[in-house]
Amino acid sequence: MVHALHEARRTLQEGGALIDLRPSARNRRVELDLGQARLFIGEIDSSRAASDYLAADQAAQALVAAGKLQAEHDERFEIITELDTVADLREFAAGLRRGVMPAAMPGRIEELAAGVDYRIRLRREMLIARYRWRRGRPGDAG
Amino acid sequence: MPRPGGIIDANRRLGRSIVAIRSDAAGVEKSYLRDMLAAGERILEVGCGAGRLMPHYADRARRCVGIDLPAALARPERGNPPGNADLVAGSGPRLPFRDASFDAVIFGSSL
Numbered sequence: 389m390v391h392a393l394h395e396a397r398r399t400l401q402e403g404g405a406l407i408d409l410r411p412s413a414r415n416r417r418v419e420l421d422l423g424q425a426r427l428f429i430g431e432i433d434s435s436r437a438a439s440d441y442l443a444a445d446q447a448a449q450a451l452v453a454a455g456k457l458q459a460e461h462d463e464r465f466e467i468i469t470e471l472d473t474v475a476d477l478r479e480f481a482a483g484l485r486r487g488v489m490p491a492a493m494p495g496r497i498e499e500l501a502a503g504v505d506y507r508i509r510l511r512r513e514m515l516i517a518r519y520r521w522r523r524g525r526p527g528d529a530g
Numbered sequence: 531m532p533r534p535g536g537i538i539d540a541n542r543r544l545g546r547s548i549v550a551i552r553s554d555a556a557g558v559e560k561s562y563l564r565d566m567l568a569a570g571e572r573i574l575e576v577g578c579g580a581g582r583l584m585p586h587y588a589d590r591a592r593r594c595v596g597i598d599l600p601a602a603l604a605r606p607e608r609g610n611p612p613g614n615a616d617l618v619a620g621s622g623p624r625l626p627f628r629d630a631s632f633d634a635v636i637f638g639s640s641l
Contacts, residue, residue: 391622391623392576392621392622392637392640392641393641395623395624395625396574396576396622396625396635396637398625398629398630399574399625399627399628399629399630399631399635400630400632400633400634400635401630401631401632401633402630404630404632404633404634404635405566405567405633405634405635406634406635406637407563407566407567407634407635407636407637408637408641409559409562409563409583409636409637409638409639410637410638410639410640410641411639444641447641448641461566463562465558465562467554467555467558467559468554469554469555514559514562516562516563516566518566
């Protein structure tokens with residue numbers, strides 16, 4: 389990660405931008421949309437990926453602290469994914485590499501949505517940050 | 531019972547088998563990513579995978595290069611890269627490019 393950042397810096401011209409776009413360390417939130425009401429059902433556990441995201445944050449912050457990288461912009465936004473059925477939710481969760489859905493979640497949705505129109509909403513927080521490479525100090529090879 | 535609906539079906543465009551999923555991921559990411567880039571830049575995307583993000587910004591770039599491991603580049607869902615884009619096999623810690631050859635580097639979930 390640190391090596392990749394240094395390599396990225398090498399390939400950038402002076403004043404170039406480094407953009408980091410990725411999910412935040414927060415879990416996906418699962419909601420049941422009943423039209424008139426939206427119920428929070430629970431979260432899909434993303435803790436398996438949290439250490440990677442934390443390491444990425446630390447690598448970038450270390451370069452900022454060293455004066456090699458200037459933080460220009462940092463913003464969080466949400467991506468909403470909608471699913472039509474509990475079966476779709478199960479299939480979606482099965483395809484996640486590092487997210488784990490609580491075993492009881494599908495049953496809870498089926499129970500709450502029995503006999504009514506519904507849609508399942510997954511909310512995932514993303515972050516996007518832009519850094520600017522600073523001119524290296526004399527003797528700075530990094 | 532499920533309600534019919536229809537926001538952007540990014541998953542269908544990506545070739546996924548699940549068509550009952552609708553996500554605004556592509557549109558939202560595109561909007562935020564384009565705001566970060568200036569027009570006419572030479573852009574490197576590290577960990578480009580199947581090239582999902584590249585169409586979001588390629589039309590604004592002078593040249594785009596995506597780099598990832600060979601297995602990632604060979605994913606079946608990958609479409610043809612944009613006309614001004616090249617895909618290169620390699621990895622982030624050892625980029626096969628000259629110094630100062632890009633105006634922007636994107637890490638899309640790859641940092």
